[in-house]
Amino acid sequence: MASSEVDIKTRSRALELIRSHFKKLVEESEKGHKLQLVFPKRTLSNTIYDQKAKMLLLGPDVQYRSFTDINEAKKFMQTLLMASIIYNTLRNNEYPTIRDLFYRGKHSISYTSVDGKTISENSWDEQRESDSVIRDLEVLLNILREDLLILSKEKGKVVGNLVIRSGNDVIDLSKMGHGAYAIEPTPDLIEFIDVDAEYVLVVEKDAVFQQLHRYGFWRKNKVVLVTSAGQPDRATRRFVRRLSEEYKLPVYVLCDSDPYGFYIYSVFKVGSITLSYESERLSTPTAKFIGVTLTDIFGTEIFKDVLKKHGVKEALEEVTKGISKLGSKQPYLTPEERKNFVIKAKLRDVERAVELVGYRVAEACLESPEYKSKIKRKEGASGYPWFLTPEWVRELCIFFYTTSKLEIEAITGKGLKFLADEYIPRKIKSGDWIE
């Protein structure tokens, strides 16, 4: 079966990379040198938030994996096993997933120990193990898995004034009817032919994407409309990043007003903590959170009440400076709408929020004694640096104070016209977002 031009090139590039890398290892071995792999450490302690680049990156620590070290020998073997499996899938014109790479490498190795016993050991038992080896290889070879033609399930969709070449086809993403274009698992192989847009709007929820699409929002506003359908996958992140980088398009992210929505935004912006080595290519540092914010719901007046609470001001000044100097605004919802639309936050929402801005902020602002006692166990949490800005801390303060959250659908509940013709355009025009 004929592969596309671009797949053939990608394949031969990846083959050459693996071949040359491991040839060096063979040469070292022939010279009688120590068999050893060296690559950046992928540990949490070596994951650093780069304030300037505004993304999570791997730090300077290096990992050695040596064949002759009893503690590292198995991992060394696993890494070589996985490299050879991937090498073969590339040669055989295949497109594996991480799940079937796990299956392909899963087997038992029997050997005779020094005291004559036959011992059987599995290459790996859990996908967790083989996935970790794939990540090691990405770091070792300095290549993303997508460029090794490893595929994965994809949820991201897009429509807009955008013409792309993917595989052997030229596709006009403004001609998708009521449907949409499902982004491919290897977004670096997409060639952008024509992009005619003012900005990119990323919508967390597929159903809201459907509504805006059907309403003609992207056509009227010249927008590339994207949905991640929940937690964004790698391909959607890379696709958005490329539009931001190559066409300097502003990127706005529209999520639910709750800590999960805030986190989805932050995955687009700074990257995910477990995959920090990929942020350099997957994250979009200029992404802006357009809403829904807690101040959209309650306005900023309520924050004065929070600040009046005993000890809050001191706690906040400790965490972030400039918290009192933030601008003010009116809410987008009436008290009646708030009453009908707002949902009470659950404990897990509160706990997630503690992870974002730390225990200190939560403890100071929370009204509910029940939640207050239950989050005690998160006492050590200091928050993610990129959420410790005055704007975000104010949002989370109001969240803790009101223990309220809101779905985007509640905004649509005011009418799709309100969302499409008022809320989004007004927020963009007036710069009412959080960075």
Add this chain to the structure above:
Amino acid sequence: MASSEVDIKTRSRALELIRSHFKKLVEESEKGHKLQLVFPKRTLSNTIYDQKAKMLLLGPDVQYRSFTDINEAKKFMQTLLMASIIYNTLRNNEYPTIRDLFYRGKHSISYTSVDGKTISENSWDEQRESDSVIRDLEVLLNILREDLLILSKEKGKVVGNLVIRSGNDVIDLSKMGHGAYAIEPTPDLIEFIDVDAEYVLVVEKDAVFQQLHRYGFWRKNKVVLVTSAGQPDRATRRFVRRLSEEYKLPVYVLCDSDPYGFYIYSVFKVGSITLSYESERLSTPTAKFIGVTLTDIFGTEIFKDVLKKHGVKEALEEVTKGISKLGSKQPYLTPEERKNFVIKAKLRDVERAVELVGYRVAEACLESPEYKSKIKRKEGASGYPWFLTPEWVRELCIFFYTTSKLEIEAITGKGLKFLADEYIPRKIKSGDWIE
């Protein structure tokens, strides 16, 4: 913003339907007649598996909902409230989701009771309630929600030799590059312009869809390739049904070999139990389960061992006839592959399997005393009629006997070539499927 031609027509048809239906109610009221809605009952006891049509349908029972009956007045009001909200979204050129219909109708009604107290009651508190009212309206008006332009999140994707018109666009689904076409939420508004395919292959897992797509499977075999990305949504089901009905294309479903995979197949084929009133339009009675079957993994020889177990034969004959007369076949996996690929079934897999074929079969075939004692609480389960065929019962017997399951990815683990060039074509050619 300009809607598509087809949306404008759909809108005016839906408006007319609602108007004429409720006008009758007004007329009845003006004549002094009892204000009452009458429609088919959507209860489990009125959900019937139609052996001939091979789908779940609503039975003959009818539901009365009367304004003056104290037990029904609230539901009556909710139904009228929802009808008026939907009517307004249609007039306002909107595309609501069931979630924002919930928000739109959520409010408190205050009234003075006979003894002078002010009482406040909510229209509804949970989406469960408003969803149920939407379902009532679908049955009452004999129309699917999609035809009321109610949208929802969609996961289904498709590629193949298929040209469609959706909205104002003509889209060639064989020109999607490495990506795919994301099916719209209103698949009845799609116009099929050209269909050049031998059959439809529905793949449960998006990642496997990506692999087959990239490998060129659909092009070589002239296939419309669809993925439901897990449990199928309504649009994917309707899309597949239309291809089966309007083009007489055979439909094959490829799922994991476990009770959840079997159930996904059955949702495509006979419909889902809670939405049985929609089966008539959403289900594909001719759909075939192409795999992965337990007999693909173990062959049929193992079933003889099951039948040798004390009391199994009697138990099975009671449930289904012809169980001993089934054909035989060799497994697709070697013993070594089985050892590496097969996963031990969890309790919830076993429990799901009990729901499919009933407690009697499970109790007779299960080897594990632990699972046997734990499923005791499902003793009453008699199974779904459409799974009580010799072929399915044999599958589930082997499942209980071995408590084994297998993912499609394990088949890809043998090589994508094996899945694409051997397994699927061979199974289709030799008629090795279950209906």
